[in-house]
Amino acid sequence: MAKLANLQLPTQAVAKFQTAFDETLSVVGNLAKLDTDKSAPTHQVTGQVNQWREDKVEPSLTPKQAMSGCKKTHRGYFVVDRILDND
Amino acid sequence: MTEKNKLNQLTLAAALQGIAAKHFSGQEVVAAAQKQIVTQDKDIHAFLCTNSKNNDAQSSAKKSSLQGLPIAVKDNILTTDLPTTASSKVLQDYLPPYNATVTQKILSAGAHIIGKTNLDAWAHGSSTETSQFGRTYNPRNLKHLPGGSSGGSAAAVAADMCTAAIGTETAGSIRQPAAWCGVVGLKPTYGRVSRYGVIAMASSTDSPGPITKTVEDAAILLGHMAGHDTHDATSSHLKLPDLTRSLNQPVKGLRIGVLYQDIAGMSVVAPHIKKAADVLANLGAQVSSATALDPHYAISVYTIIQRAEVSSNLARYDGIRYGHGRDQFGDEAKRRIMLGTYTLSKGYADQYYLKAQKVRTLFREDFERLFQNFDVLISATSPSFAKPINASEDAAMFGELEDMLMEPSSITGLPGINVPCYRDPDTNLYIGLNIMAPMWREDLVVQVADAFEKATDWNSWRNQEKS
Secondary structure, rough: OOOOOOOOOOOOHHHHHHHHHHHHHHHHHHHHHHOOOOOOOOOOOOOOOOOOOOOOOOOOOOHHHOOOOOEEHHHHHHHHOOOOOOH | OHHHHHHHHOHHHHHHHHOOOOOOHHHEEEEEEEEHHHHHHHHOOOOOEEEEOOHHHHHHHHHHHOOOEEEEEEEOOOOOOOOOOOOOOOHOOOOOOOOOOHHHHHHHOOOOOOOOOOOOHHHHOOOOOOOOOOOOOOOOOOEEEOOOOOOHHHHOOOOOOOOOEEEEEEOOHHHHHHHHHHOOEEOOOOOOOOOOEEOOOOOOOOOOEEEOOHHHHHHHHHHHHHOOOOOOOOOOEEEOOOHHHHOOOOOOOOEEEOOOOOOOOOOOHHHHHHHHHHHHHHHOOOOEEOOOOOOHHHHHHHHHHHHHHHHHHHHHHOOOOOOHHHHHHOOOHHHHHHHHHHHHHOOOOOHHHHHHHHHHHHHHHHHHHHHHHHOOEEEOOOOOOOOEEOOOOOOOOHHHHHOOHHHHHHOOOEEEEEEEEEEEOOOEEEEEEEEEEEOOOOHHHHHHHHHHHHHOOOOOOOOOOOO
């Protein structure tokens, strides 16, 4: 689960997290008691659908602003860790 | 006239009145609040950072609406001039390149942001104990929690370290800390206030709102926060009415339903909610008990939906474009991300996520049914007084259980307000009354809350001397 969520868990913490997981799943299991066969899901409550605007460029962040929080940059690019092992 | 060193104790309304009458300036109120922070915040720790400047109050006062008055802002709301950390080491020292819409709105109205307030990290919690920069203490009794996740904002208001504050609520995070700190907290209808620039938690329920000394102050401040925003596709085009028109209005004839008094765990607060209901009945409202869908199911709906949406929203924090790496997440954030990932994963999404969204529909329908017979619904905000320090330690479901009474209205987007309705003379701790109305009816919650506040003596700032 941690791998899927892109998280690292120290080995000694796994048991603690497993217990917490089980506790949470046992609480939320009560939903099975409710009959929702005829219910549509509510994904958001405003009832609004897609909000559109004209495809026009509007003022936004400058590249400098967009990169202002980044520790590693190279010629205007964000630098990421290597993900491919073969050269 | 209020002494200069006590100007921080004024309500927003009284301060605006005093400035208009030229008794003092917004700068002088800021100076008094800054002094209060210096003397009190070392014990309370409501603020993660403070704005040492005061001179921007003078220039922004030209805009006149908020007259340079000191407003505290929860640290999950982006501000370009002050770091925004969400109380997490992942965003330690992060200085945003843009303001949240709600930040920009209050700055444009002339407010002075006095500092950024502490919260449960990523707003995950109901105690402010999961902050990775230290907990906040309840100003009413320092041995107790302020609630959360907007605990810093509620504490800052309770301790007069600001004139008013802004918090956010996903499920109880404005109203519950307001209850525990004995202040007013207004959660608007979902979609009333833009979420642009608010660090996302559960996108389908996050709602910024005011935390204030009085209901009138909440009505004033929300007026400056609300409005459609093209940057937030869920923000409403509906215009917020002038909520100050809902003040000083009779509640005679309003139909008020009292919820949740009989469920397990309510024995401490139920008698006080009954007394609050009697106050409203004596004011002429038609008050009777009402039965709603068991809020324990709302705990489950919220737990699943919130964690699912969190797992998506926090995926962006990878330390590449800004911030630090995911190894800096605290345990609570990791728990929630992983559970959310699980409930959205193949083979489990129907059982958990889809089921939760369908039960959310049941809650919506239940409230629609209730509002056919009632104009507003009331309940306790929290099943308890503020809990002692360390109460939430390592409890995986602490937040959700504490917020049980708020979760139904939060997941369905209803507006709700907390007003103090009892103070224990021995502990100085408070119980809060939660007042809810149909979507878009903030006018009703303000009307009833204001009437209750003015008919009782639980508000600390009531009968304040004219400024």
